[in-house]
Amino acid sequence: MVARLHHPISRHDLATRLWHWINALTILIMVMSGLTILNAHPRFYWGDVGTWGDIAWLQIGSSDGRGLLFIGDRMFDTTGWLGHWTDAQGVAQDWAFPGWITIPTDYDLAQGRIWHLLFAWVFVLGWLFYLGRGVISGHLRRDLWPRLGDLTPRALRHEIRHHLSISAIRAMADNGYNSLQRLSYLAVILGLIPLMIMTGLSMSPGMNAALPWLPELFGGRQSARSIHFLGMSAILIFVVVHLVMVLLAGPIRLILGMMTGGSLKAEGAHHGE
Amino acid sequence: MANEIDRRAVIAGLIGGGALLSGCDRIGSSAPFQAAVEGARGLTMHSQRLLIGRDRLAPEFGRDKISDRFHANGTTDPIEPAYRALAANGFRQWRLEVDGLVHRPFGLSLAQLQTLPQRRQITRHDCVEGWSAIAEWQGVPLGLILAHAGLMPDARYAVFHCADRLGGDQYYESIDLIDAFHPQTILAHRMNGQPLGIAHGAPIRLRVERQLGYKQAKYVMRIELVATLDGIGGGKGGYWEDRRNYDYYAGI
Structure with a gap:
């Protein structure tokens, strides 16, 4: 002590x-x-199952060079952040999450x-x-x-x-x-x-x-x-x-x-x- | 003054963090990292096997749970002329060859396969990508086929040679004997009460219910029993394992 x-x-x-x-x-x-x-597979479901075509409560996608986030019935434009972004080489990418926040980068x-x-x-x-x-x-x-x-x-x-x-x-x-x-x-x-x-x-x-x-x-x-x-x-x-x-x-x-x-x-x- | 030092520390921390992350890609391909990965893979397989037990079944579902949609991945319509000829004729000329380290190599037509004892199971298919779908599968337990062929003592793996090429390479998969003799491991020729469609692997696909989708080989033509996976494809036991370094044991 x-x-x-x-x-x-x-x-x-x-x-x-x-x-x-x-x-x-x-x-x-x-x-x-x-x-x-x-x-x-940037889509989320409730229950046992869920695949392409099923209703997703959250999904990230792209359309016509825009990144889109869907939550329920609502749609948000997330171009540059989610769904459509440009990588370090200046190439446009349609993956949901950009390379700077994923491991590995590509x-x-x-x-x-x-x-x-x-x-x-x-x-x-x-x-x-x-x-x-x-x-x-x-x-x-x-x-x-x-x-x-x-x-x-x-x-x-x-x-x-x-x-x-x-x-x-x-x-x-x-x-x-x-x-x-x-x-x-x-x-x-x-x-x-x-x-x-x-x-x-x-x-x-x-x-x-x-x-x-x-x-x-x-x-x-x-x-x-x-x-x-x-x-x-x-x-x-x-x-x-x-x-x-x-x-x-x-x-x-x-x-x-x-x-x-x-x-x-x-x-x-x-x-x- | 203290704030100034704090700010500098934060900036230094951010730069350091950035350098660390860009290093991840390089670390990921280094030899010590690969050794750690192999260690973790072994740990995962052995601890899961210990927890599961040899013959514990994958969950089965009621008829009401069968999915409306069942996405088909990988090859969905093989273009190989030999396969197309078999398909055009309702797979009547198709024969499953069972050979390698067996006492009695044999061939089996689809009609013969259908007369053997059958198992029906409603299970959930989990793709490595993250999606799931439930279907009813009917087929012959692989264990029956292997018992009929009679395994030689040094047989360790069952290799499934498939009819389709994907990205230029022949598709194949393999499982060890624990999964090969599991009661739910079947050569499925019916799905949801219908003859297996081409998108899902007609005339037969493997079901190995305690592992992910890429192990469920479609368009199976030949089952070869081997002592080692060396010398088959890229030597890692399967198409995706060779091509992309997917886990051989796909229990998680």
Whole structure:
């Protein structure tokens, strides 16, 4: 205890830091290679089945040199972004997602699957490792599980107001995770990530033989595929909000903290009292 | 000042990220990456096989689930004169050859195939591209054919030689003996109660229900039992495997 007087408590333990950076890279690769796979059939359905000619709730296509996005009955012109775009060589392309956002750059379904399914193992094993470590070390309970008092409407309102002020965000970044942070991190770790894994496995004909109930949980294989896409979109929203918060709260210090461990100023002082 | 440093760090980060991504194409073709890929492929196949078990069935559906539309991919109308002649005559001259590492190589006409014990199954077909369709398939379990031929001890794979060429190369596929003897692995000659149409592989196509669509070889002419896939096509066990580096085990 005495030693802690002079050595502030590490803000992030090694397992958290490792997982954070491996996951940052893995999610980037999973999203970009996933979009390559999506380019093969940029249409989404509900239920067990769906193919060319069936009603799609979302589809990306092109017509007369225009890129088009259809969501339900609505049509959006996405020329230059989705469905019709110009590649680095200046050649017009009609693939749904442009090369700068896919792995590999040029459409190659087999290679996209290779990246996706290789990093799926990193994603799943990393998550299991982090989760196991988090339960054993108490990290989940101590740092991420919201404290009961923090979940009252009053406390949450207070917390949301705090997030509207940059100086308050900067001040909060010196402490442990605040309750909105805890809730959003938990939603990703215990909600979105397992959802992505389960909907991903629902699309596997092999896994369907092993666990026939799995795709049915989501309403069938094509529903699972749709939910896999929506879950990816939710993860992207989380990443954007996360990055904005880091930028607002002092990126250099926070990024260094996630690399070296950093320190908890306020709680370190508290322990010293 | 702090803001200035922050801004520089962000810009440096963005440039670094861009360099990393343009490097992905190069990394993807490097030898260590390919070794990792082969490792992941092995891990996927062995862990799936462990979870599934040898004879666990792919989900089967009720008649009411049969799809109105069933897209046909790859070759949909072979142009090879030999095939066209067979098709023009209702495949009466068609013969399935079973040979390679078997004790009793034999040939089988479509009429003979139809008199053998049949299996009917309503299953979902999942294309590697992402779409799915459900159909009823009827055909002869491949295991019966192989048992009749009598496998030699060193036979490891069943290779399906097809009538069609796609992009200049002969289509073929292969599966190992676990899938070859799976109860749902059939040589289908009927689809949704009708004789199999040309778009879907007439007179017979392979159904191997726990794998993706590109394994379901159409226009099958010959089944060859082999000890190794070396020396057949490009040596990777199938048309798309050779041509595009698709996964040999297509369980996911």
